[in-house]
Amino acid sequence: MIQLVDVSRTVTSGVGQLTILKPTTLTIARGQSVAITGASGSGKSTLLGLVAGLDSPSAGRILLDGDDITALDEDRLARLRGAKVGIVFQFFHLIPSLTALENVMVPMEIAGRTDARARGQALIDEVGLNGRGHHYPSQLSGGEQQRVALARALANDPPILLADEPTGNLDSATGQQVIDLLLDVNQRHGRTLVLVTHDLELAARADRIIRLKDGHVVNDVVRAEAG
Ligand SMILES: Nc1ncnc2c1ncn2[C@@H]1O[C@H](COP(=O)(O)OP(=O)(O)O)[C@@H](O)[C@H]1O
Ligand SMILES: [Mg+2]
Incomplete structure (x- = not known):
């Protein structure tokens, strides 16, 4: 579960103080898929x-499964983030000098898991990249790179998956496949999914x-047929 309580963010820019997120209170239930x-x-x-x-945040509290992340020091925050949250970005952010499999292994190695290679292989298969684990990012299409990024986000089995315009750099058919995969991971494993997209057709699937x-x-709308 994700809870924001009166959360705002103000930054200092050339023109002075700018509040880029106004005070916001919202709760996202475990397992819910939310499009922003x-x-x-x-x-x-x-x-x-x-x-x-x-x-x-400049003000307010953010709780992940009841833990207030705004009260944590840098080390604890990093640890909690590593355990609870997986993130996918528009531009994949894969490490170019590592293979697909090695990219997926990175967060598990940081967490000290000894089964990183075997689990990495299973995740590569799970995202539909069977047999492509030894390819470098430059040898993969955009859609394939995003699958690798998703496998990496899932590496430590986080209950929360965040995606910031994950299809923004993909053609629409490939984008649909990536969204299918995100929703599948959300539904099959009960992971909370927060998906940023300005594609309203994709958003309507959340x-x-x-x-x-x-x-x-x-505007904050729960789809009628959603549980
Ligand atoms: N660190 C920052 N300093 C100054 N302005 C920022 C900073 N981060 C974001 N902004 C501004 O805040 C607004 C919201 O940004 P952002 O959250 O990236 O929007 P979106 O993802 O919806 O495109 C934008 O006007 C952006 O320029
Ligand atoms: Mg953005």
Whole structure:
């Protein structure tokens, strides 16, 4: 479960103080899939970065399964983030000098898991890249690279999966496949999924759609058939 309580973020820019996320309170239940939509600059990545613990709020509290991440020091936050959150970005962010399998192994090695290679192989298979583990990112298509990034995000079996415009750099058919995979991982494993996208057709596949405008939540709709 993700809880934001009066969370806001203000940054100092050339023109002075700018509140890029207005005070926001919301709860995302465990296992829910949520699409965050809104125009470019509306605060989608800001919101996701706060939930991921990559940025800190200027005010308010953020709880992941009851743990207040805003109260943690850097080390504890890094550990909690490693255990609870997997993230996928628009531009994949794979390490170019490592193979697909090695990229997937990185978070498990950081966590000190001894089964990194075997589990990495299983994850490569799970995302539909059977036999491609030894390829370098440059030898893979965009859709394949995003699958590797997803496998890496799942490496430590996080209950929360965050994706920031994961299809933004893919053609629409490939994007659909990546969304299929994200929703499958959400549904089959009961992982909470927060998906930033400005593609409304993709957003409509989530249980819930939250729309941001100028750093405000302006719409928050749960799909009728969603549980
Ligand atoms: N560190 C920062 N300093 C100044 N402005 C920022 C910073 N991060 C984001 N912004 C601004 O905040 C607004 C929201 O950004 P962002 O969350 O990236 O929007 P989105 O992901 O919806 O496109 C934008 O106007 C952006 O330029
Ligand atoms: Mg963004």
